[in-house]
Amino acid sequence: MTDVERLLTAELEDLGARAPHDPDLAASVRRRARRQAAVLASALAVLLLVAGGAVAATRLRPAAAPVASTPTTQPATGCPTPEPGTLPVWARAGFSSPNPGIPMVYSDRGLMLAILFGTPLTAPPAADHNNKILWVAKVGAEGAFSIDARLEGTDVRVRREVAPAPGPSIVDLPAAGCWHIDLRWGSYTDTISLPYAPG
Amino acid sequence: MEFSEYVAARGVALERFAYVLSGDAHLAQDLVQTALLKAYRRWRWVARAEHPDAYVRRIVTRSYLDWRRRRSSGEQPVSVLPDRAEPDLAEGVAERDRLRRALGALSPKQRAVLVLRHYEGLDDAAIAALLRCGEGSVRSHASRGVARLRASLDQTTSPGGPR
Numbered sequence: 001m002t003d004v005e006r007l008l009t010a011e012l013e014d015l016g017a018r019a020p021h022d023p024d025l026a027a028s029v030r031r032r033a034r035r036q037a038a039v040l041a042s043a044l045a046v047l048l049l050v051a052g053g054a055v056a057a058t059r060l061r062p063a064a065a066p067v068a069s070t071p072t073t074q075p076a077t078g079c080p081t082p083e084p085g086t087l088p089v090w091a092r093a094g095f096s097s098p099n100p101g102i103p104m105v106y107s108d109r110g111l112m113l114a115i116l117f118g119t120p121l122t123a124p125p126a127a128d129h130n131n132k133i134l135w136v137a138k139v140g141a142e143g144a145f146s147i148d149a150r151l152e153g154t155d156v157r158v159r160r161e162v163a164p165a166p167g168p169s170i171v172d173l174p175a176a177g178c179w180h181i182d183l184r185w186g187s188y189t190d191t192i193s194l195p196y197a198p199g
Numbered sequence: 200m201e202f203s204e205y206v207a208a209r210g211v212a213l214e215r216f217a218y219v220l221s222g223d224a225h226l227a228q229d230l231v232q233t234a235l236l237k238a239y240r241r242w243r244w245v246a247r248a249e250h251p252d253a254y255v256r257r258i259v260t261r262s263y264l265d266w267r268r269r270r271s272s273g274e275q276p277v278s279v280l281p282d283r284a285e286p287d288l289a290e291g292v293a294e295r296d297r298l299r300r301a302l303g304a305l306s307p308k309q310r311a312v313l314v315l316r317h318y319e320g321l322d323d324a325a326i327a328a329l330l331r332c333g334e335g336s337v338r339s340h341a342s343r344g345v346a347r348l349r350a351s352l353d354q355t356t357s358p359g360g361p362r
Contacts, residue, residue, distance in 0.1 A: 004349045005317060011298050012219050012318040019211075019218035020228060026206035029235045036236075086232060089225055098225050 022086075022099060031085050035106065038080050042108060079152075079178035079195040080105050082116050091115070091136040107190040111138045112166065112183055114192060122199035123176045131173075131196075135166040135183075143186030147171070152178040152193075202242050205251060206235065213255060220263050220314050222303055230266075234258035256319070257329050260311055267307035294352060301351035309344035312337055 001009075022028055082103035091113045092098055103116045118132040125131055135145065145166050149158045151173075162169045166185050173179055176198040183190045213234070217227035234255045238245045245251050302310065308330070315321045315329065316337075323334045323341075330337070 002345065002349075004345055004352065007294070007298055007352075008302070008313060008345070008348060009317045011295055011302070012314060014295075015222070015299075016215035016219045016318060019215040020224040021211060021214055022228060022231075025210040025214070025231070025235070026203045029202075029206070029232055029239055032232055032236055033239055086228060089229065092225065098228060 028086055028099070031083050035080075035083075035085065039106065039108065039110075079193045081195070082119060087115075088113065088138070090138050105192060105194060107183060107192040109190045111188060111190045112136065112185075112192065113138070114194065116194075117168075118170075120197040121171075121173075121194060123173050123196040124199040125172050126199050130170050132168060133171050133194075134168045135162070137166040137185060137188070140186040140188045145183075145185040148182040148184070149173060149179045150181075151175055152180060200246050200251075202239055202246075205246070209252060209255075210235075212252075213259065216256065216314075216319060217259050217263070219318050220260065220311060221266075226263075226266065230259045230262050233262050253325075253329070260315070260329060264307050264311060297352055298348060301348045304351075305344050305347060306340075309340045309347070312340040313344045316341060 082105050084099070084101045084103055087095060087098045087100065087104070100115075103119050105114045105116065107113070113136045115134040115136060116132075117134060118126075118129045120126075121131045121133075142165055144161065145163050146159065146161050149160070150156065154175075154177075156175060158173055160171070162171065173196055176196045179194050179196060181192050181194060183192060210231075213231050214227060217230040217234075218224065221227050221230060237258050238251070238255050245254050248254055302313075305313070311330065312326055315326045316323075321329070323337045326337045327334045
């Protein structure tokens with residue numbers, strides 16, 4: 001082994017000794033697995049509903065008659081359970097640790113991360129904390145940011161101009177339940193589901 | 200062995216390996232979680248393997264190489280965070296500072312080969328299997344990598360050379 005290689009070995013050992021450590025690594029991995037499974041399940045559910053709707057429409061269509069109406073597709077039910085996790089690299093600005101211990105929820109396309117500083121989210125707002133959400137966009141952080149929320153199982157809709165751009169906001173919604181939210185910012189759109197507990 | 204037991208036993212070593220490989224704390228955590236996630240999904244198979252470490256280490260290494268390849272058209276990453284040495288510090292400290300910088304400037308495969316050889320202690324055959332290349336290629340990457348490190352150290356010890 002040459003002098004350079006000896007120096008290199010010592011340097012690598014030193015570097016390794018300074019590696020960051022996640023004391024709850026196995027749990028972090030399991031959370032990530034659950035999150036990805038939930039996203040996959042949602043995508044599959046939507047696909048099945050769309051496919052099922054198409055099949056139903058085909059079967060219901062009279063042989064020689066024009067289609068009278070377009071079948072509606074109900075969105076997938078169920079809300080993710082916000083859990084702390086590891087922040088993606090693009091959402092770490094301002095955080096001293098990639099594992100801040102704050103519950104978070106990814107949007108369905110993964111373009112937005114909702115970091116829930118006020119948990120649980122409640123309707124009406126809780127007395128001891130507000131419904132503060134930090135919205136972090138993976139792409140296109142510029143432009144007006146609005147949310148169009150629909151309460152699952154109802155026709156209740158709320159539209160809010162949340163901020164000039166994704167960032168911190170307090171999002172109070174009128175009822176408890178699972179809210180399916182269309183996110184719009186700049187030229188981007190995505191969807192996310194957030195649970196609001198009874199206040 | 201349960202997944203949790205494996206992570207408890209080998210997690211720190213994997214975190215260290217990923218950090219030595221990437222030189223970036225956040226990336227290292229992503230690499231380890233990505234590798235363990237893949238292992239977790241097929242844990243029964245991985246646990247039965249003779250060397251679960253080899254499987255996980257291979258994923259960490261390939262994920263790192265993929266990451267470097269994706270961003271290769273962009274900026275040069277400062278993959279080793281330098282502890283800046285002041286001019287009046289001992290030559291030994293300055294030398295290690297130069298080594299860290301030179302390490303960060305190696306090609307992804309050169310760095311991977313040197314880390315696998317000098318940190319993980321793998322032989323050329325094992326490295327070749329992990330990287331899916333020939334042993335000659337491993338020796339070539341190692342030789343060129345060491346030569347670049349040596350050149351960097353030699354260059355900076357000459358008068359007028361960069362720090």
